[in-house]
Amino acid sequence: MNRPELIIFDWDGTLFNSVGQIVESLKFAAAKYEQPLTDEAAQSIIGLGLPEVMQTLFPQVPHLQQEILVSYGEHYVENSRHDAWFDGVAELLQDLKNQGIKLAVATGKSRRGLDRVLTQTQSHDLFDITRAASETMSKPHPLMLQEILQFTGVNVDNAIMVGDSSYDLEMAMNIAMPRIGVSYGVHDIEVLQRYEPLTIVNNIAELHRYLKQLIQEKIES
Numbered sequence: 001m002n003r004p005e006l007i008i009f010d011w012d013g014t015l016f017n018s019v020g021q022i023v024e025s026l027k028f029a030a031a032k033y034e035q036p037l038t039d040e041a042a043q044s045i046i047g048l049g050l051p052e053v054m055q056t057l058f059p060q061v062p063h064l065q066q067e068i069l070v071s072y073g074e075h076y077v078e079n080s081r082h083d084a085w086f087d088g089v090a091e092l093l094q095d096l097k098n099q100g101i102k103l104a105v106a107t108g109k110s111r112r113g114l115d116r117v118l119t120q121t122q123s124h125d126l127f128d129i130t131r132a133a134s135e136t137m138s139k140p141h142p143l144m145l146q147e148i149l150q151f152t153g154v155n156v157d158n159a160i161m162v163g164d165s166s167y168d169l170e171m172a173m174n175i176a177m178p179r180i181g182v183s184y185g186v187h188d189i190e191v192l193q194r195y196e197p198l199t200i201v202n203n204i205a206e207l208h209r210y211l212k213q214l215i216q217e218k219i220e221s
Contacts, residue, residue, distance in 0.1 A: 002155070002157045002158045003158065003215065004101060004158060004159070004160050004211070004214060004215055005101065005102060005152075005154045005158040005159065006101065006102040006103075006104060006128075006148070006149075006152055006154040006158060006159040006160070007096055007101055007102070007103055007104070007159070007160050007162060007211065008103075008104040008105070008106050008145065008148055008159060008160065008161045008162065009103070009104070009105055009106070009162050009163070010047065010105075010106060010107060010161075010162065010163035010164060010165065010168045010185075011105055011107040011109060011114065011117065012046055012047070012107065012108070012109065012185075012186075013046060013047075013164040013165065013182075013184075013185025013186045014162060014163050014164045014168070014182055014185055015085055015086065015089050015105075016083060016084070016085055016086070016089075016117060016121075017083060017084060017085065017086050018080060018083045018117075019043060019046060019185060019186060021076060021079055021080045021083055022042070022043075022046055022076065023039055023042040023043050023046075024075075024079070025072050025075040025076035025079065025080075026042040026053075026057070026072055027039070027042055028071070028072070028075045029068045029069075029071035029072035029075060030042075030057070030058070030068065032068075032071050033061070033064050033067060033068050033071070035057075035058055035060075035061060035064070035068070037057060041057060042057070043186055044186070044187075045057060046108070046165065046185075046186045047108045047139055047163070047164075047165035047166075047167035047168060047186060048108050048133070048138055048139060048167060049108050049110075049133030049134065049138030049139070050069055050072075050073075050108070050109075050110060050133070050134070051065075051069075051138075052133075052138045053069075053108075054066075054068060054069050073113075076113075077116070081120075083117075083120075084121070085121055086184070086203075086204050087204060088203075088204035088205055088208060089204055091208070092204055092207065092208045092211075093123070093126050094126070095208065095212070096211065097126060099215060101215070102128045102152050102154065103126055103127045103128060104127055104128055104129045104130065104131070104148045104152070105127055105129075105130040105131065106130075106131050106139075106144045106145060106148060106161070106168075106171070107130070107131070107132055107133065108132075108133045108138060108139055108167070109132050109133065109134075110132055110133065110134040111132040111134050111135050112134075113132070114130060114132045118130065128151070128152055129147075129148055129151045129152060131144040131147055131148055139165075139167035139168060139170070139171045140166075140167045140168075140170035140171040140174060141171065141174070142171050142172070142174040142175045142177075144171075145159075145161065145171060145172065145175060145177060146175065156175055156176060156177050157178070159177055159178070160177070160178045160179065160180060160198070160211075161177050161178070161179045161180070162179070162180045162182065162207065163179070163180075163181065163182065163185075164181070164182045164183075164184065164185025164186050164187065164192075165185065165186040165187050166187050166191050166192065166194070166195065168181075169181055169192060169195035169197055170195055172195075173195050173196065178198055179195065179196075179197045179198065180197050180198050180199055180200070180201065180207065180210070180211075181193075181195070181197040181199075181200040181201070182200070182201055182202075182207060183200050183201065183202050184202060184203060198214075
């Protein structure tokens with residue numbers, strides 16, 4: 001790949017420590033409407049757009065999907081006020097920004113949900129562009145990545161997608177964008193490896209070191 005000019009991050013489970021609360025809120029909403037849902041099933045779909053989440057988890061009750069979605073959203077907003085970035089994320093993003101790297105977010109969240117957590121983390125100004133599933137195609141369709149590339153004017157070979165799920169890495173793979181997996185989120189290493197990432201890191205510190213080294217090597221070469 002060429003020197004990175006743009007790093008695109010997934011949000012939940014990659015930058016933001018929210019997977020546990022998403023699972024709890026999905027299970028709360030499922031129980032409210034007497035629908036079975038395991039932790040594993042709830043966690044496995046994190047990264048998809050919310051309509052796709054409902055269709056995947058509750059295909060047997062299409063007439064209840066909207067009600068379950070509303071219940072999930074209300075519970076999540078009420079109980080996620082103290083969710084935060086993983087340790088080291090603020091330093092990572094600021095360091096990349098200081099090196100002139102463009103930053104973006106590509107998430108399965110809705111625009112309303114993304115704006116809320118960008119405000120919560122005071123990070124609107126850190127990102128050149130953010131894309132939410134409610135305003136484009138859900139992962140693993142690559143449209144949101146294509147829109148980010150178009151907005152930033154960066155070639156696909158100069159961009160990297162960073163994510164914790166198969167949906168993130170498959171989305172990038174679909175347009176031959178270099179990609180990095182993180183093992184501390186939704187999907188385990190064996191799943192992520194199927195999508196041929198540059199590397200898989202185990203924490204933010206490892207991600208920071210890898211990106212720093214990659215940028216430096218490309219400058220020197």
